[in-house]
Amino acid sequence: MKKILALxxxxxxxxxxxxxxxxxxxxxxxxxxxxxxxxYMAAEIDAEVVIEAYVQAKQSWWDNKATVYTQDKxxxxxxxxxxxxxxxxxxxxxxxxxxxxxxxxxxxxEIEIADATFEIEDGSYIAPAFxxxxxxxxxxLIKHMNEFFTVKGAVVEGMDDGAAFWYxxxxxxxxxxxxxxxxxIGENVFTFTVESYLCDATTExxxxxxxxxxxxxxxxxxxxxxxxxxxxxxxxxxVK
Numbered sequence: 001m002k003k004i005l006a007l008x009x010x011x012x013x014x015x016x017x018x019x020x021x022x023x024x025x026x027x028x029x030x031x032x033x034x035x036x037x038x039x040y041m042a043a044e045i046d047a048e049v050v051i052e053a054y055v056q057a058k059q060s061w062w063d064n065k066a067t068v069y070t071q072d073k074x075x076x077x078x079x080x081x082x083x084x085x086x087x088x089x090x091x092x093x094x095x096x097x098x099x100x101x102x103x104x105x106x107x108x109x110e111i112e113i114a115d116a117t118f119e120i121e122d123g124s125y126i127a128p129a130f131x132x133x134x135x136x137x138x139x140x141l142i143k144h145m146n147e148f149f150t151v152k153g154a155v156v157e158g159m160d161d162g163a164a165f166w167y168x169x170x171x172x173x174x175x176x177x178x179x180x181x182x183x184x185i186g187e188n189v190f191t192f193t194v195e196s197y198l199c200d201a202t203t204e205x206x207x208x209x210x211x212x213x214x215x216x217x218x219x220x221x222x223x224x225x226x227x228x229x230x231x232x233x234x235x236x237x238x239v240k
Contacts, residue, residue, distance in 0.1 A: 037074035076146035097123035
């Protein structure tokens, strides 16, 4: 009897595992007519694209247009000025699955989807942070454009005047403007940004960057945005 019960229990567990795998696999399958990430990246600039992805963060909403960071298990998609009502914008919480139709665009090296519309679908996914520490300074970095990432053990470098950060790219801004700061990763120095539309002056990361000191060792998280090269939008800073 014990042997029979053990076999039954093993069968139940196996079925449960199989059902869980099927659910995950189904979540990763694209709907008919929807591009894979590889197909999207291979498309020509200005081509119409149709993708399915999951909201990771919202940057801004204005005049019925939304700018949103999205991702699936294979890569990330930056949606710029997507048609969106204010009511629908409120529904785009992290993890929300959406189907997006628009045109592939490029601006200063950043690959994005413009002139887009969307519809909400069933499903949810939050992308884990990709550890990009070893990838900064290599040709592989661009392969992770717009992905949610982390870098560990970066060292804060001084700006041109020796300050730990600037308000705006040329230090012409004020409190509430974008924050720019430099970090050394390995042997290379990069400029990181706290995009004020994404993380405004009331957020923890904005305050953390204002309190940085040159020489601090930090871990960061953010989205690997691109502007004439890597220009990450940072959402979290932890001083070691």
